[in-house]
Amino acid sequence: MKLNIENKILIPFVLLFFISLSVLLLISFRNDYNFIINNSFRYMDNKLNEFEISFNENDLLNEEEMINDIKNVKLTNFIIVKDGDVIFNNTSFDINLNEVNAEKENGKIKHFIGENYLLSFMEYDFFSWTVLILEDKNELLSFFYESYKYNILASIIFLTFSLQITIFISANITKPIKKLVGFCEVISDGQYSEKIDLKRNDEIGQLGIAFNQMVGKLDTSINELVNMKNYNEDILKYIDKGIITFNSDKSIISKNPFAIQTIIETKNYLNNRNSFMDIVNKSIELTYKEKKSNDNLFEFTKKVDGDIKYYDFYTSIMWGENRNINGYICSFNNVTERKKLESRIQRLDRLATAGTLASGVAHEIRNPLTGMRTSIQVLKRRLKENLTGNNEIMFERLIKEIDRINKLISDLLNYSKRVDSKLQKVKVFQSVSDTLALLDGELKRKNIKTLIDCEDSEITFLIDPSQFNQILLNLIKNSVDAIEHENGEISVKMNYIDNLKNGAELIINDNGSGISNELIKKVFDPFFTTKSSGTGLGLSVVHELVYQNGGEINIQSIVGKGTTVSLYFKTGGISNE
Numbered sequence: 001m002k003l004n005i006e007n008k009i010l011i012p013f014v015l016l017f018f019i020s021l022s023v024l025l026l027i028s029f030r031n032d033y034n035f036i037i038n039n040s041f042r043y044m045d046n047k048l049n050e051f052e053i054s055f056n057e058n059d060l061l062n063e064e065e066m067i068n069d070i071k072n073v074k075l076t077n078f079i080i081v082k083d084g085d086v087i088f089n090n091t092s093f094d095i096n097l098n099e100v101n102a103e104k105e106n107g108k109i110k111h112f113i114g115e116n117y118l119l120s121f122m123e124y125d126f127f128s129w130t131v132l133i134l135e136d137k138n139e140l141l142s143f144f145y146e147s148y149k150y151n152i153l154a155s156i157i158f159l160t161f162s163l164q165i166t167i168f169i170s171a172n173i174t175k176p177i178k179k180l181v182g183f184c185e186v187i188s189d190g191q192y193s194e195k196i197d198l199k200r201n202d203e204i205g206q207l208g209i210a211f212n213q214m215v216g217k218l219d220t221s222i223n224e225l226v227n228m229k230n231y232n233e234d235i236l237k238y239i240d241k242g243i244i245t246f247n248s249d250k251s252i253i254s255k256n257p258f259a260i261q262t263i264i265e266t267k268n269y270l271n272n273r274n275s276f277m278d279i280v281n282k283s284i285e286l287t288y289k290e291k292k293s294n295d296n297l298f299e300f301t302k303k304v305d306g307d308i309k310y311y312d313f314y315t316s317i318m319w320g321e322n323r324n325i326n327g328y329i330c331s332f333n334n335v336t337e338r339k340k341l342e343s344r345i346q347r348l349d350r351l352a353t354a355g356t357l358a359s360g361v362a363h364e365i366r367n368p369l370t371g372m373r374t375s376i377q378v379l380k381r382r383l384k385e386n387l388t389g390n391n392e393i394m395f396e397r398l399i400k401e402i403d404r405i406n407k408l409i410s411d412l413l414n415y416s417k418r419v420d421s422k423l424q425k426v427k428v429f430q431s432v433s434d435t436l437a438l439l440d441g442e443l444k445r446k447n448i449k450t451l452i453d454c455e456d457s458e459i460t461f462l463i464d465p466s467q468f469n470q471i472l473l474n475l476i477k478n479s480v481d482a483i484e485h486e487n488g489e490i491s492v493k494m495n496y497i498d499n500l501k502n503g504a505e506l507i508i509n510d511n512g513s514g515i516s517n518e519l520i521k522k523v524f525d526p527f528f529t530t531k532s533s534g535t536g537l538g539l540s541v542v543h544e545l546v547y548q549n550g551g552e553i554n555i556q557s558i559v560g561k562g563t564t565v566s567l568y569f570k571t572g573g574i575s576n577e
Contacts, residue, residue, distance in 0.1 A: 018159065025155055036144050037118065041111050041393050049413045051075070051131060052122065063127050079132040091134050093117045109304065113137070130411050148482035180211065187215055222415035245318075246328040250284055253327065262311075262334070269300035269309055276300065279313065287315040297335070301517060305557045305564065308517075310339040343521070373402045421464040421549050428494050428506055429457045431465070435472040436492075442480055455495035461569040463549045471545050474538045475508050475565050482512025482563060497568070506567040515557040516557045525556060 067088055068409065070078070080088035081097065093116065112119040114137070176198045183196040194215070198208035242259035246252055255263075266276040274282070279298050287294050293316040300309045313332045320326040376398050383424040429452070436450055437444070443450060461468065479490045493507040524543040546553045550570060557563040 005426065013170065014163060015282070017162055021155055021159055025152065028151065031210040032144065032148065033141075036140055037113070040118050040135050040140055041120055044118065044135060047133055048120060048122045048131060050382050051078075051133075052124070057277060066127070081132065083129055083132040087129075093134055093136075095132070095134075106509050115123065121477055151462075167279045176208070183211065187218075210301075223517050233555075240333070242332045244280060244328070244330045246284055248325050248327055250281075250288060250328065258334075262332070266300055266309065266311075268304060269307075270300050271298050276311075277515075280310075280330050280332075280376070283313050283315045284330055287317060289329055291317065293317065304558075305518070306517060306558045309334065343502050370406075373399060373406070376402070383546070390396045421467055421545075423462050423549065426463050426465050426468055427457075428459045428461055428504070431468055431472060432492050432494070432506075435469065435476055438473070439476060443490075443549075445485060446480065446488060447486060448480060448483055448490060451489065451491040453491065453493040459494050460507075460571050461497065461504065462571060463551070463569055464545075467545045467549060471542050471567070474542045478538065479508060479510035479512060479563070482510055484513060488512070496571075503568060504571050505565060508567075509562065509564045511562040514559040514562055516559050520555060 067080070070088060073089065077091045077093075078088065079086060079091060079095065084097065084555065086097075089274075093114070095114070095117075110121050117137050118135040118140070119132055120134075121130055123130055128512070175460045179198065183194065186194050195212050196208050198205050234378065239256070239258065242262045243256045244252060244259050253319070263276055269276060271279055283296065293314065295312070295314045297310060297312050300311065301307070302309075311332045312335045315328060315330045317325055318327040318329060376395060379395070413421060432452060434496065476492075483490075488511060490508065490510045493509070495505060497503045497505050523539050525540065543553060546567065552568040554566045554568075555563065556566075
């Protein structure tokens, strides 16, 4: 059973008082007992001394006469022993003389305490007597016990009275302590505005004042701590960066909302077969081994459609006192848009450089090329009568190759020449339908099925009409070229974008051969092509036209499954109708 503080104070006091009183009673009992015994012995010794005096006064008597005198005197509880035999006995006690003889010493009064009697004896050399006098021990002690029970009763009354006083004192001591305990329970429930008033001038009263001061400071400190905690939680909650904390054993302690959301969003993304959390753990392991912070950029590719995300990881150590490691922090940030912007800027730089180069080269090549074609045609006419067989075919091939080079030069000039866009409100559905109709012959030849999914046939793009047609023609033509099997399919989807104000998207998807992740990064580079007869300028021109009209373009592809091109443009503008 658990004792409260009042019992913890009361019980030791009661035990201490009870033990002290018991010891006092025992000592008193012992002293009184000894006093009665010693007083009885003094009385018996006096009687023996009186007997000795009377014996000395009758020293002319013989032994027999002396015994007769003793009988006539009628001395009570006397025994006379000579040579071990009792020659006079007027007591009823059963005495063991052997025990008495063991206590004898010549010429001295001796005392002996038997079971039922007290005995005092003296040696008389004149008749070689040993005179013994006895007192009834039980009778003596009966008076003692009778009187002593009043002492015990008084002690019990005093003990009871003292117990009441002790209880009162204990309650007086513990009452403010209990009040302090109750006050602490109130404080533990968060009621820091409460105060305690003990109305005492002693140390406990001072303790109550100290408690009130402490609670006041505690209330202020907790409010500051709560505000700081809420502030830090708000930072972690709304910061556009993932933060994961680890203990010194590299076990996760916490994740902020952005980190949780990122882990969910990257569930199907991999970096060289490593999941997002695998990269987190490897980054922490690297920091643990090197004992320093690390900053790395990782690329994650979606298994389903090849979508790419970039995350910048920064891992650091939480140092404690004496350079002890308390834990680790891993923070990461989605830098996909930044990487796309960097790639876009680099691509535009390459396109601009390539355009300048193409313009200069085209002008330098076109003029002599025109002269070469004219000279070959003149030679062909002059030598027509003498040209037979392979010679005539060679002239035709030369003219065709010159025409092909001339077309490439024209493409270069078109690519390098920036034409100002005249933005108008163009109906997307109508432009897509016109482009598919233009390519209808080639679509039927390759048995390619086309699907149009339009959320609203009135969706418009704010774009230059001719440039938009050029963009559509290039993209759909690429999809047609990418399909080299039966059951080909090209789908075009148009819809508004919820998270893009005044914007819409156009998605062109095919089930062609697809493009690998390594090559898809280069598709907008000038002169890059996977076709045996292509110039590699088609997508470069598309990219230039898209951004010239304030749009965005994104390509995702999976080898063997197909390619998806997404276009984003604003929807406002002036109608061309």
